[in-house]
Amino acid sequence: MIYAENQTGRRCRVRLWIDNDAAELHALVWEQLHHRVQEAAQPMAISTDLPLSRYIGLEQREPPPVAVRPIRMLLAVSNPSNLDDYNLPAANVGDEISAVLEAMRDLRQSGQIEVSNLITRSMDIP
Numbered sequence: 001m002i003y004a005e006n007q008t009g010r011r012c013r014v015r016l017w018i019d020n021d022a023a024e025l026h027a028l029v030w031e032q033l034h035h036r037v038q039e040a041a042q043p044m045a046i047s048t049d050l051p052l053s054r055y056i057g058l059e060q061r062e063p064p065p066v067a068v069r070p071i072r073m074l075l076a077v078s079n080p081s082n083l084d085d086y087n088l089p090a091a092n093v094g095d096e097i098s099a100v101l102e103a104m105r106d107l108r109q110s111g112q113i114e115v116s117n118l119i120t121r122s123m124d125i126p
Contacts, residue, residue, distance in 0.1 A: 012050050013050070013051050013053070014044065014050060014051070014052045014053070015053045015055065016030055016052065016053065016054045016055065017054075017055040017056075018054070018055070018056065020056070026056070030052070030054050031043075031044070031045040031052060031054070032045065033045075033052065035050055069111060069112055070111050070112055070113050070114040071112065071113045071114070072113075072114050072116070073104075073113055073114065073115045073116070074116050074117075074118055075097065075100050075115055075116065075117050075118065076118040077091060077093045077096045077097060077117070077118070078091070079091050079093065097117055100115065101115060
């Protein structure tokens with residue numbers, strides 16, 4: 001992992017594909033894997049430098065890429081009203097939207113993707 005991080009400027013992606021016949025592996029909570037960042041363990045599921053994707057086998061073929069441009073993306077940012085009940089901070093909506101727009105800047109400028117925002121605030125965490 002260290003070699004990959006050094007080669008990519010610390011930007012890696014982990015894609016985990018588990019065979020359908022490995023039921024015991026599907027039962028594990030892979031999203032709770034940790035990796036070392038500056039000598040500290042960090043959960044991969046919340047890492048912006050090492051996103052984790054878990055795949056399951058499908059009986060159908062992978063669909064072709066979306067051909068119509070621009071691809072329309074809906075960005076949803078939520079701040080549930082009962083975050084204090086869970087001692088959770090509110091999301092900084094402006095920062096979250098800015099981060100996504102910045103990450104998609106080149107695609108937006110070239111007309112490959114169009115981003116719309118949806119902001120919700122009133123729903124509670126169950």
